[in-house]
Amino acid sequence: MTTGPSRHEPVLVEAVVEALRPCLDGLVVDGTAGLGGHTQALLDAGAARVIAIDLDPDAVRWLARRFQGDSRVQPVHASYADLPGLLGAKRPAGVLLDLGVSSRQLETADRGFSFRLEGPLDMRFDSxxxxxxxxxxxxxxxxxxxxxxxxxxxxxxxxxxxxxxxxxxxxxxxxxxxxxxxxxxxxxxxxxxxxxxxxxxxxxxNEELEVLREGLAKAHRALREHGRLAVIAFHSLEDRVVKQTFRTWARNGDGEVLTRRPVRPGRSESRRNPRARSARLRVLAKAKGD
Ligand SMILES: C[S@@+](CC[C@H](N)C(=O)[O-])C[C@H]1O[C@@H](n2cnc3c(N)ncnc32)[C@H](O)[C@@H]1O
Missing domain, CATH: 1.10.150.170 (Putative methyltransferase TM0872, insert domain)
Incomplete structure (x- = not known):
């Protein structure tokens, strides 16, 4: 289903825009574009081009409708772990990964993500x-x-x-x-x-942690020199993968961690959007191209 309003409020949206502001003149990849909340915020801040990837075909149909006629946005049905292959020769200046499940997926009973709604035991991002x-x-x-x-x-x-x-x-x-x-x-x-x-x-x-490990490495490889990788995690297992991967790259001279501590939502965002409460944003700047 591609109709109905988007009720997914993007989390840590100002921090994401600030983290990726130096990248907005180049190509930005929103690797988990969902309903396009972060994509829209990046466009509003002046992004020149956004490739909006999602593994969920329903989300990609939604993105195609939302950004119809906007030549700056290209929706793509793929996994962020398919980077850099799906970009051809293009090197993004920034990559955003907002992990986990969207409100729309949670609230659609037949996707099977919610224990509160009667549905089949599905839970696949790509059905x-x-x-x-x-x-x-x-x-x-x-x-x-x-x-x-x-x-x-x-x-x-x-x-x-x-x-x-x-x-x-x-x-x-x-x-x-x-x-x-x-x-x-x-x-x-x-x-x-x-x-x-x-x-x-x-x-x-969805083999989420394996995909995350592979996807982080692929995103890092895809980025241009000094490009930025911003990742929002929602539970300690995925945040640990992000933290350890960024630390290893920093130790090896492959990047600089720009968030000494993860960015967390403030009280008012947590109150307004309960989904944001567990969010943690980490940002890395790639050191050199390869
Ligand atoms: C938290 S939502 C993103 C919400 C989005 N930032 C917004 O503002 O609307 C996470 C999205 O990631 C997608 N996703 C999960 N695994 C993925 C993968 N390996 N590659 C691409 N998208 C993925 C899900 O289908 C879901 O739409």
Whole structure:
């Protein structure tokens, strides 16, 4: 579906624009363009050209409509890990990665990202390829499922959750899975008990951390000399990958980390946009071209 208003408020938008301001006269790649909130802000700040990439074909259709007739924007259905190949000879001055899931994806029940909305166990960013989350939920051996929940969800009750899931398989829907997971928790939790399980399944279904490691390296390779890479992470697993990768590059003389500490949203942004609360922006300037 490509109709309906965009309700996704881009996070840390001013900090992103400031980080990429020196790049706006060249090509900027918005590697996770989603509904185009950051792309729009970069254009408003004077960006000359933006390649707006997303892995979700629905998001790309949306971007094509939103920026129809604007010759500065080129929407592309791809993974940011397909850089630099998809750019040909072009070298971007800036690359932005705003990781995770968009509000629109979360709020579309049949994408299966939300444990609050009844939908299939899908969770793929690209619903045209790869296996849905149901494959992991219904086929993984119990020990492997527990390991996955521990590794990608940092779920302390991973064994109990995996045991309950396996005992009640096959599971068909998001809300059914959420109910089964909740049964593995003795008391009411502050966080919904299915939060960590859904995070883990989404990360594993899309191989998000592997794609992030590969995508960071590819983005760095694609950038022109002194080009900037800005990354917004939403949980500690992906932020750790960004932090360690940037540190390694800085140590090897391949770049300079411009954010000694990650940029976090202020109180008013967190209040206005709860999704922003866990956001952390890190920015690196590439040292030299290759
Ligand atoms: C948090 S949203 C981005 C929101 C966007 N910055 C905006 O202002 O509307 C993250 C987006 O990244 C996309 N995505 C996830 N993995 C991707 C990948 N490997 N390559 C490209 N896009 C990806 C998702 O489909 C989603 O639309």
């Amino acid at each position: 045209t390829s790869g296996a849905p989350a149901a494959r992991l939920v219904n086929r993984l051996p119990e020990a492997d499922l527990a390991a996955l929940l521990r590794k990608y969800g940092e779920e302390r009750r991973a064994r109990a959750v995996a045991r309950r899931i396996v005992a009640r398989r096959p599971l068909e829907s998001t809300t059914e899975l959420a109910r089964v997971v909740a049964g593995a928790f003795p008391r009411r939790q502050r966080l919904h008990p299915a939060t960590r399980t859904f995070q883990a399944l989404r990360i594993a279904t």
